[in-house]
Amino acid sequence: MCGISGVLKLDDGQADASQLGAMIATLSHRGPDASGVRLLGPAGLAHARLSILDLQGGAQPMSAANARLWITFNGEIFNYIELREELVGKGYQFTTRSDTEVILHAYQAYGEECVHHLNGQWAFAIWDAAEQNLFLSRDRAGVRPLFYTQSRDSFLFASEIKALFACPEVGREIDPFGMDQIFTFWVTVPPRTAFKNICQVPPGHSLTVKGNSIRVQQYWSASYLRSGEVQNRTEAELAEELLHLLQDATRIRLRSDVPVGAYLSGGIDSTLITALVGKVVGNRLRSFSIAFDDAQFDESSYQQEASSFLGTQHSTVSCSHADIAEAFPDIIRYTEQPLLRTAPVPMFLLSKLVRDSGFKVVLTGEGADEILGGYDIFKEAKIRRFWGRSLESTWRPLLLKRMYPYLQEFRRQPTANLKHFFRVTSADLASPFFSHLPRWALTTRLKLLLSADFRAAIGDYDALGELETTVPEAFGSWPHFTQGEYLESRYFLSGYLLSSQGDRMAMAHSVEGRYPFLDYRVQEFAAKLPVNLKMKVLNEKYLLKRACQGIVPPSILHRTKQPYRAPDGRCFFKEGAPPYAHDLLSPCAIKKRGIFDAQAVSALVNKFKAGNASSVRDDMALVGVLSTQLLAAEYINQ
Amino acid sequence: MQEPQSMETTDTEHEIRSFLVDNFLFGRADAWHDDMSLLGNVIDSTGAIELVMFLQDRFAITIEDTELVPENFDTLNNVVSFVERKFHSKA
Numbered sequence: 001m002c003g004i005s006g007v008l009k010l011d012d013g014q015a016d017a018s019q020l021g022a023m024i025a026t027l028s029h030r031g032p033d034a035s036g037v038r039l040l041g042p043a044g045l046a047h048a049r050l051s052i053l054d055l056q057g058g059a060q061p062m063s064a065a066n067a068r069l070w071i072t073f074n075g076e077i078f079n080y081i082e083l084r085e086e087l088v089g090k091g092y093q094f095t096t097r098s099d100t101e102v103i104l105h106a107y108q109a110y111g112e113e114c115v116h117h118l119n120g121q122w123a124f125a126i127w128d129a130a131e132q133n134l135f136l137s138r139d140r141a142g143v144r145p146l147f148y149t150q151s152r153d154s155f156l157f158a159s160e161i162k163a164l165f166a167c168p169e170v171g172r173e174i175d176p177f178g179m180d181q182i183f184t185f186w187v188t189v190p191p192r193t194a195f196k197n198i199c200q201v202p203p204g205h206s207l208t209v210k211g212n213s214i215r216v217q218q219y220w221s222a223s224y225l226r227s228g229e230v231q232n233r234t235e236a237e238l239a240e241e242l243l244h245l246l247q248d249a250t251r252i253r254l255r256s257d258v259p260v261g262a263y264l265s266g267g268i269d270s271t272l273i274t275a276l277v278g279k280v281v282g283n284r285l286r287s288f289s290i291a292f293d294d295a296q297f298d299e300s301s302y303q304q305e306a307s308s309f310l311g312t313q314h315s316t317v318s319c320s321h322a323d324i325a326e327a328f329p330d331i332i333r334y335t336e337q338p339l340l341r342t343a344p345v346p347m348f349l350l351s352k353l354v355r356d357s358g359f360k361v362v363l364t365g366e367g368a369d370e371i372l373g374g375y376d377i378f379k380e381a382k383i384r385r386f387w388g389r390s391l392e393s394t395w396r397p398l399l400l401k402r403m404y405p406y407l408q409e410f411r412r413q414p415t416a417n418l419k420h421f422f423r424v425t426s427a428d429l430a431s432p433f434f435s436h437l438p439r440w441a442l443t444t445r446l447k448l449l450l451s452a453d454f455r456a457a458i459g460d461y462d463a464l465g466e467l468e469t470t471v472p473e474a475f476g477s478w479p480h481f482t483q484g485e486y487l488e489s490r491y492f493l494s495g496y497l498l499s500s501q502g503d504r505m506a507m508a509h510s511v512e513g514r515y516p517f518l519d520y521r522v523q524e525f526a527a528k529l530p531v532n533l534k535m536k537v538l539n540e541k542y543l544l545k546r547a548c549q550g551i552v553p554p555s556i557l558h559r560t561k562q563p564y565r566a567p568d569g570r571c572f573f574k575e576g577a578p579p580y581a582h583d584l585l586s587p588c589a590i591k592k593r594g595i596f597d598a599q600a601v602s603a604l605v606n607k608f609k610a611g612n613a614s615s616v617r618d619d620m621a622l623v624g625v626l627s628t629q630l631l632a633a634e635y636i637n638q
Numbered sequence: 639m640q641e642p643q644s645m646e647t648t649d650t651e652h653e654i655r656s657f658l659v660d661n662f663l664f665g666r667a668d669a670w671h672d673d674m675s676l677l678g679n680v681i682d683s684t685g686a687i688e689l690v691m692f693l694q695d696r697f698a699i700t701i702e703d704t705e706l707v708p709e710n711f712d713t714l715n716n717v718v719s720f721v722e723r724k725f726h727s728k729a
Contacts, residue, residue, distance in 0.1 A: 423678055442682050448666045603665035617682055621664065 002060070003027025003048035003507075004072040005158035006125050008134045010212050013153060015044025023156075023163040024048050030074070030159060030507045036060055038070060043127040043134060045072040050510050052076070052360060055257050057096035064104035068130050071107075073100045074159050075122035075144045076514070078252040083117055107135070112206060115219050119252070119520060123201070125157060134209040140220045141367065141518040142190075142203025142494025145503055149198050155209050160504075161198055161336045165635060171197060172636050174595065174628075176457040177466075182338050183446045183624065184463045185436075187495030189470055191216070194337040194631065202470075203494045220520070221472065222371075222489070222527040224482045230528050238533065239547040242525065246547075249519030250276040253363055260361045260514075261286040261354060264314065265564060266302030268541065269365025269374075271310070271552045273516055277363055278310050287312035288354050288362065290346040293320040294567050302556055309553040317353040319346040321571040325578055328571075332630040334504040339627040340443070340620040343566045347505035355509040362506070366497060367517035370489040371526035373481070373534025374541045376403060376563065380422070381435035381484050382535065388424035397422075399538075432476045433464065435484030440464075446621050449604070451597045467491075481531040489523075569622035573608045584629040593632050596625055650697075651718045657692050658714070661685075677712050686711070693717075699724040 005023040007015050020037045024046035028035070031048030038045050038061040047060035061072045077083065080099035083106060088094070092105040099120070106114040107126050112135060121143035126135045136157060138146045148157040151169040164170050175196040181188045188194060190202035201207050204220040230238060250273060254260055262274040264287045278285045287307055291300035300316060307314035324345045331344050354362055369375050380403050387396040400418040422438050431437060447455070471490075475483065498515075506513045516522065526534075529543060536542040545557055572581035583589060585605050587598040604621055607613045613622070655670070662680045663669045674680065681689060689711070690701050699721065710720040 445662075445682065448664045448669055597664075597666070600664040600666055603660055607661075615682070615685060615688065617662075617685070 002050050002074045003030030003159045003163070004046065004074045004123060004125065005163045006043065006045045006072060006127075006134075006156070008044075008127075008155040008209055009042040009153060010150070010155060011153040012042075014041060015039050017044070019167060020044045020046040022166040023158060026162045026166050027159055029510060032510050034059060038072075040070055040127055040129060042132070043070075043129075045070055045125060045127060047072045050360060050512065052256055052258055052512060058098035058100055060100060062096075062098070062100050062104065064101065065108055068128065069104050069107060070127045070129070071100060071104050071124055073103060073122065073124035075120060075124070075139065076253075076255075076512070077102055077118050077120040077122065078255060078514075078519075079119040081255070086117075112208065112219075115206060121514070121518070123159060132210065135206065136201055136208075137206040137219075138201040138203060140204045140520050141489075141498065141515075141523070143498050143503065143513075143515060143518060145499060146201040147193065147198055148201065148207065150214070155214065160334075161193065161195060162333075162635070164198060173197075174632060174636060176454060177461050177463070179338070179450075179454075179595070179628070180447070180458050180461055181463045181466070182340075183450075184440050184444050185467070185491060185495075186340055186443060187491055188337065189463075189467050189491060190495070192466075195635070203490070222520075222523045224478060224486065224527045225474075230530070235533065235543065235546060238529065239543055242522075242543060243547040243551075245519070245522050245525055246272070246516055247276055247279070249516035249522050250363065251280055253514040253516055253519075254280050256361050258360050259284075259286070259358070260363065261288055261357075261359045262312070263287070263350065263362050263364040264289045264303045264306050264312070265365065266299035266306060266556070267365065267561070268545065268548060268552055268556060269368035269517065271306040271365075271556050272544075272548050273363050273365045274306065274312060275310055275551045276516070278312065285310070285312045286357065286359065287314045288350060288357070288359075289314070289316050290350045291316050291318045292346070292566070293318060297565055297567060299562060302559065305553060306556055315353060315357055317349050319349055319566065321567050321574050322576065323349060324567060324571040325574065325581070328626070329580060329630050329634075330508070331505070332627050333634050334508045335500040335627075336504075336631070336635070337500065338624055338631055339500060340446075340624045341566070342568050342571065342623055343564060344500045344505050346566050347501050348508055351506045351509040351511040354506075354511045360510065361512045361514060363514045363516060365517060366502060366513070366515045367493065367523075368541065368544060370485065370493050371517065371523055372529075372541050372544045373485070373531070374544075374561070375484075375488060376540075376561075377435060377439060377488070378481060378484050378535055379403060379538055379540060380438070381480065382538065384422055384424050384438075385429070385434070385480060388429050391424065432471070432478075432483050433467070433487065434480060436487055442617065443620065445617065446624055449596050449600045449621060449625060451594055454595050479531060481535070485534075568619035569608055569613055570619075572622070572626065580630075581626055584626060584633065589629065590625075593629060595628055595632065601625055650721060651714065653696065654693075654717055654721070655714055657696075658689070661688060661692075672714050674714075675712055676714070676717070677708060681711075689717075693721055697721055697725055699728060 024035055027048045031050045033051040034049040036047045045061040061070050063070045077099040080102040084102050087105045094101055106117055115137050121139045123138050123144040123146035145159055147161050149164050156164050158164050173196040178188045178192050178194045191199040205218050208215045262277050264270050264274055289303040292298040324342050327345050383399045397419045502513055533543040590596050590598040590601050659667050659670050
């Protein structure tokens with residue numbers, strides 16, 4: 001795991017070492033072990049290295065084909081051993097043991113199609129000096145980040161936006177449309193980011209720059225419409241195949257020249273992955289988890305139970321309200337986008353624990369909920385659609401009460417209110433975004449906080465319209481459950497979970513996360529499964545639970561699912577909280593930045609100060625405003 | 639809990655409107671209009687309890703779960719009428 005950056009001059013200029021040096025210096029947290037810069041005429045590549053594979057021989061930027069090809073690479077290619085053998089069979093000669101060199105020779109052998117041969121998590125750039133061609137690629141799920149922009153005379157790319165901002169010619173401005181997306185979907189829709197003219201390579205896409213032309217193309221998307229391929233197989237056979245795939249996905253993710261640990265959240269997914277890791281490494285397994293002082297978020301009893309059952313050496317870091325308030329500015333510096341939740345903070349503390357314990361690599365259960373039917377939003381959509389088939393029914397909406405058992409304030413709501421909030425209209429039923437409409441409706445209300453000027457800048461921009469241009473052509477005719485899965489996997493997973501809670505929080509402490517559920521073979525298998533094996537009636541992750549029998553303790557297998565959450569807005573108003581929240585939310589600071597309405601923010605702040613804020617809406621609003629103010633203070637010049 | 643006071647419709651309406659605007663619309667009075675449907679549009683998935691708590695505290699009335707129906711809560715007028723009925727029946 002590393003940081004990468006680079007430049008390609010689009011006029012007749014030459015790449016500049018000082019510019020590349022300034023860019024890569026901002027990414028030293030991603031790669032503290034070494035750094036390198038290579039000038040290649042109009043192109044320049046830079047690399048900050050976290051040494052995990054081939055500690056002696058893997059230095060970058062690296063070349064092949066008599067220095068015709070140069071690469072800077074962030075990530076891991078887990079099938080590099082098999083791919084290397086394949087390439088050796090084709091006559092390619094290797095001088096290192098690294099996966100980096102495997103990519104270079106795969107590119108030589110297969111050109112831009114090389115990405116189809118890779119199983120891993122990556123962001124890389126290859127400069128072909130003979131063709132004067134720059135090729136960028138990002139992994140299928142979007143585990144590793146890759147941003148780019150174009151200035152007057154250069155194309156620039158980097159693992160994090162702050163490296164692009166190290167170039168004075170790159171403008172720093174909040175994108176009103178990006179903000180509108182975040183205050184609707186919680187994330188931006190790639191290629192958009194929170195900053196104007198800063199783009200991201202979407203997951204499963206590559207980008208080529210040749211001459212003055214930039215071409216972005218999709219090379220992978222899980223195909224959800226092949227359920228016929230598994231139709232004649234029994235549940236037992238499918239559960240066995242799922243487990244077999246996860247075992248192999250875990251096995252190849254243990255390839256490392258440094259020790260590997262595992263996160264234990266107390267749920268099924270991470271417990272299964274930890275169990276599978278344990279089968280390979282035996283009694284040397286180290287596990288790590290986060291506990292909360294606030295009991296409503298704490299799952300440490302389940303974590304301890306899983307650790308005891310699996311026999312891991314377990315370490316826990318505890319997170320308090322004060323910790324969240326203390327670390328939040330650091331978090332925003334790393335996430336580089338506004339947040340509506342503080343949940344990345346504990347992940348930041350957890351990666352510090354991992355690093356302080358001498359580990360650089362952890363495996364986690366991320367991705368299972370998206371691809372195997374684990375989320376409450378899938379359940380919610382199923383209930384709403386069931387109700388929608390008989391809108392006059394008085395008992396069908398009572399099922400709404402079955403949702404969100406961990407949210408006390410939700411359970412106390414009268415059914416009449418839930419019926420109206422989750423109401424189903426014929427227009428809703430016809431929408432391909434049916435599953436997410438209530439969530440987005442709730443989030444959209446936060447835009448009432450925006451200032452008149454900022455709302456004018458957004459104008460009549462239509463975030464849903466833009467989203468619609470990015471979904472597959474046949475999306476509207478997909479099975480309803482699949483549409484919801486796609487929205488979670490394609491946008492929220494990479495845009496928030498894998499970035500703000502994943503890559504950014506882990507790399508802040510130079511730790512690499514690896515995700516067996518996001519092995520493309522597992523993803524493609526899951527995409528083929530009939531939806532009733534993912535959620536049987538209202539039983540989430542049905543097939544995964546079946547595959548876990550005997551591996552995961554029954555108490556964890558059958559427990560009520562509790563999504564990972566953290567204390568939100570009130571953390572910033574506790575006695576002894578750091579003063580920055582008060583300063584950044586003051587009418588003066590709000591007016592100065594111009595994004596939010598000072599009066600509306602004051603009303604919100606006063607509600608928190610008086611102890612009257614108790615809703616998800618207020619929490620999201622407070623965290624959304626504060627994180628945006630922090631982001632602007634960190635990255636935007638006044 | 640505040641002491642219940644004598645009830646004037648305009649005052650009651652003003653207080654409830656202010657609460658709804660401050661609590662659910664972040665004080666943005668320009669986003670409010672008096673005949674808008676509250677359920678689903680103003681009061682969100684967890685907001686009904688906040689409104690009930692406010693009404694009980696401010697007007698010293700007790701609201702039963704069975705009274706949480708659209709006829710009593712779907713518009714500002716409905717809420718005001720409901721509160722006045724409760725208040726006067728109590729007296």
